[in-house]
Amino acid sequence: MQDHLIAIVDDDDSVRVALTSLARSAGLRARGYASADAFLAEDLSPFDCVVSDIQMPRLSGFDLLQAVRARRAELPVILITAFPDDRVQQRAMRDGARFFLEKPCDPDLLVTRIAEAVGEETP
């Protein structure tokens, strides 16, 4: 997993810093973005996986997912939410999210999911 680049998108500073740190501690390269706009302004080609919160001002995690699917459909997106009801989960999976996690998520599980996502993308 050494060279994989992960994007962490969360408007909450402490969560973003924590997840970025977690990804780095797992041997990944990670870049944090405070909003979906900021991430979508980037060239998406170097990224191997995106971890995004759903509830964010302006563009939500669903908007981000849609934009990624349109621009680079093979880039796996993991959505995280503090409001995990069935409809949200169903929508996330229907819209093509690779994984759906409840926040606060088990960090070990997140690392595993990221590994699975990037492993699948680059066999």
Place this chain on the structure above:
Amino acid sequence: MTRARLGLSRTLAVLVPLMFALGSGLAAAIAVLRGGVWPGLAAAVLAAGALLTSFRLLTRQVKAEADYEALFERGGVSLWREDWSAVAEAVLVLRRAGIHDMQAYFTAHPELARELRSQVRIEDVNRLTATMMGASGKEAFIGPLDRILPNTDQTFLQWLVAISNGDALYRSEAHITRPDGTHLDCLFAADLPDTMEGFRNIVVTAIDITAYKATQARLLRAEAEIARSARVTTAGTLTATIAHEVNSPLAAIVGHAEACRRWLMRAEPDLGEAREALEHVVRDSIRARDVVTRLRSFIGSAVRRTEPVDLVQVTREAILLIERDLRASGTSVHLDTGAGLPLVVADPVQIQQVMVNLMLNGAQSMAGKPGPHDLTVRLSRSGEDVHVEVRDGGPGIDSDHLSRIFEPFFSTRAEGMGMGLAICRNCVESHGGRIWAESAPGNGAVFRFSLPALKQA
């Protein structure tokens, strides 16, 4: 019936001129026999006058009787003639024995109140009463009052208090049972006599207010439902807010903690990264604590709307609110309030919720139990506090459970969520009060709470 109503004085009013006429007639006859024509004539005129007066009085009395009959039968209002003399005498005996607070006395002795109620006799009712009550004739009503007033009736005590106080007018709402078993809400009013004799013959008017009461109850239920849904909505929003505000720092904490573990678990542990992750853990923990503090002060200020509150009024409204539930479970509430109870500073809605909760708990504890379901609510002053007691006649509370019943999610009922008493405790304690329960096994449960009395300026 009509003859029995002939008063002694009115009988005398007719008899005196009649006797006078007889006397005068006799005098005229004697005068004529003795040869005195003029005295005889004078006596005869007197006799005739007296006879005429007597006849007029008699006519007037017959007309008065007819008027009374017409008024009683065709007045367009339900009228009941009742004999309350046994009750009036019992109240008099109690007062002579030094008992003046009938409310307190009969609240403590509900069985005596029941016994007295069976001694009130309905002597007569008019036709309209029979029609209103859905009975075929008057006969169904003649007899003891307790056949008509159910055990759950609250108004009999009000009669006792009114009679004891020497009130000139009695007025109250009662829930009565029709001969066919259906129920009717009635507004009863009566002019109370000031002599013991008068209590033998009290005329009570009754107005059917069933429809009015049903509307009132619907309104109250609608209000309660609005208040409840407002609370639920607020609670829902609040839960979402708490979830988000608390979950974010928690997510950061677990993330940093796991990162820290991974930095340390590496073949070459990265102590700099691990230390930085731990600093974040501390910082985010403090943030989570601040969120809880902010939420607490937010909830505290948003829900509390305090004002001087009369607990007697709050209790009466609470009883009205659950009147239907109480009646359905056959519970008789006996409200005993001391005079001159001080006000308390409280959120009236919250305190009413506490009263409703405790009374419904008490009523439920007696469900299915044979015999009368008496629930006694007593309000009294106790030092600087106002003290509320809710006593039921249920099976009581196991001593093992007694210390736990106020804990959240603790319930002895299968369908109970176990939040009622926890909420009660939270409400009372946030008002600076205390709540506790006592129970002697097999002798019912007593829930008590006290709130600080408003200091008189």
